[in-house]
Amino acid sequence: MGVLKDTGAIEYSKGLEGVIAALSSISAIDGNEGKLIYRGIPIEMLAKYSSYEETAYLLLYGDLPTREELDEFSSQMRELRILPKKVEDCVKELPPNPHPMDILKVAVAHAGLYDPDQYRCCREGVMRKVIRIIAQIPTIIAYYHRARTGQEIVPPDQNLGHAANFLYMLHGKKPDEEEARIFDIALILHAEHGLNASTFAAMVTASTLSDINSAIVSAIGALKGPLHGGANERVLKMLDEIGSPDKAEEYVLNALKEKRRIMGFGHRVYKTYDPRARILKEYAEYLSDKYNDRKYISIGEKIEEIMIRELGNKGIFPNVDFYSGIVYQFLGIPRDLFTPVFAMARSVGWAAHVCEYTQNNRIFRPRAYYTGPDYVEYVPIENRR
Ligand SMILES: CC(C)(COP(=O)(O)OP(=O)(O)OC[C@H]1O[C@@H](n2cnc3c(N)ncnc32)[C@H](O)[C@@H]1OP(=O)(O)O)[C@@H](O)C(=O)NCCC(=O)NCCS
CATH class of the missing domain: 1.10.580.10 (Citrate Synthase, domain 1)
Structure with missing residues (x-):
């Protein structure tokens, strides 16, 4: 059954990590x-x-x-x-x-x-x-x-x-x-x-x-989806759940212990600080001071400190979604x-x-590596248990 299982020399990469799927100058x-x-x-x-x-x-x-x-x-x-x-x-x-x-x-x-x-x-x-x-x-x-x-x-x-x-x-x-x-x-x-x-x-x-x-x-x-653009909305929900900077440590450590993800952190490509997050953080700071409301930014900064301390060595840093929500909140965006x-x-x-x-189109058509059985006898329904 080589035809079903043949992958030749092609490597499997979960989530297509590192796979080059196109040429682009964008x-x-x-x-x-x-x-x-x-x-x-x-x-x-x-x-x-x-x-x-x-x-x-x-x-x-x-x-x-x-x-x-x-x-x-x-x-x-x-x-x-x-x-x-x-x-x-x-x-x-x-x-x-x-x-x-x-x-x-x-x-x-x-x-x-x-x-x-x-x-x-x-x-x-x-x-x-x-x-x-x-x-x-x-x-x-x-x-x-x-x-x-x-x-x-x-x-x-x-x-x-x-x-x-x-x-x-x-x-x-x-x-x-x-x-x-x-x-x-x-x-x-x-x-x-x-x-x-x-x-x-x-x-x-x-x-x-x-x-x-x-x-x-x-x-x-x-x-x-929450692993992509849906993360920004969830960041603010998390900041509300935490409520104040002194509760951040317990919340983050518990989440990590329970293998839950902290929204707004981590990235498939960035293994350091996302440059977009750096700029958005500046504006989140600026607007927090302008409106004299540092509730969210102070919790956010505390989470950032804890996450970098705990997971920075794994390349986990704030991504674009972490500070964007604070900016949008001040701009009155629901x-x-x-x-x-x-x-x-x-x-x-x-x-x-x-x-x-x-x-310069070519239809996308990857393959899956077949992990099922090579041959299974068809059993008529009346004989199945
Ligand atoms: C963005 C994301 C999906 C990238 O996923 P990925 O490249 O497949 O990375 P992985 O899921 O393989 O994570 C690698 C490791 O870091 C950990 N990790 C990644 N993001 C994490 C996060 N936000 N909180 C806690 N741990 C995280 C994983 O648990 C994993 O740890 P392990 O090696 O001990 O199993 C992931 O970082 C994530 O879920 N982030 C939160 C959602 C988010 O902010 N999305 C917006 C992206 S712009």
Whole structure:
């Protein structure tokens, strides 16, 4: 039965750890040095100087835009924010109880039905589809939140940038410049991260030559899980459970003894401090001081100290999800929207990888190493016990 069991010289790698599944020029991570670059540019520089729109352009097209290119791209994003009426109605009528990530899956799938470029395969048509879905996701999230809380929806403001407009649609009032900028930076930091589980899910779907909305729906489903994007929401839940910094030691040591994971720590690639977490921590600190509310940051810092002491030698450090929740909390973003906000930012990375991979496409089709029996006699049902 060699045919069933043959793996030749191919190695098995649980969770595909270390497996190179694609060539890509979009981003690179140095997991030992804690470095992340988008198209060669360090994430710290983008966080300092760029905007989400500019970073999105960089990731999608490969280079920083000129002023004219950025203006054109930004106005295209603004125009495409508006949902088709049928999608808006659908979003408003979806039930208030499911997790918003499930709502996002439904709404993105639904939006695909009304995409005027649905069947276009030319580069221009594909890019329009991509930009449309990136622009629509924030509107979907904000409309759903307003509707489920019995508030009037707030249509997009074409004068506001991507980050500021989302906060405006969510809260019904324009954010101050500083808050909009901090949110913009958080979106830049979440925009792309190589072949993580959700990006890979999008690529697998797209590699069958399915459509972009189907690929994004696959990615949203993968991002939802607590081992991936769902961790940020759980971090805040944990901070609440702990309640104060002096209780952190007992909580963390108990969790580790019981082999429970501390959310917001550890990473498949980073074996040191995640550079995105470092930047987000600064803003979590800043906002805690600004609002004179250090409850969460002081528990967070205590957990970080204990985790690095206990597990730093295993390469376990804070990841992007550990401090993002504290930042979002101060920006007034409801907890169950933390992961949808991650999806809103990451939609660019998903789309960039889908576009890059499908330009030189090959369907993904790994194999499993068969561990079952070689031959089993078929037993008629009446003879089975
Ligand atoms: C991100 C994550 C899924 C990476 O998983 P992975 O690469 O498969 O790593 P492993 O599950 O093999 O973990 C390696 C070791 O570190 C430990 N570890 C990893 N993350 C841990 C965490 N958050 N808390 C406690 N221990 C952790 C594991 O128990 C394992 O220990 P062992 O060797 O004694 O069995 C994992 O670190 C995790 O579950 N983190 C918490 C969820 C999270 O924050 N996700 C967001 C990622 S951006």
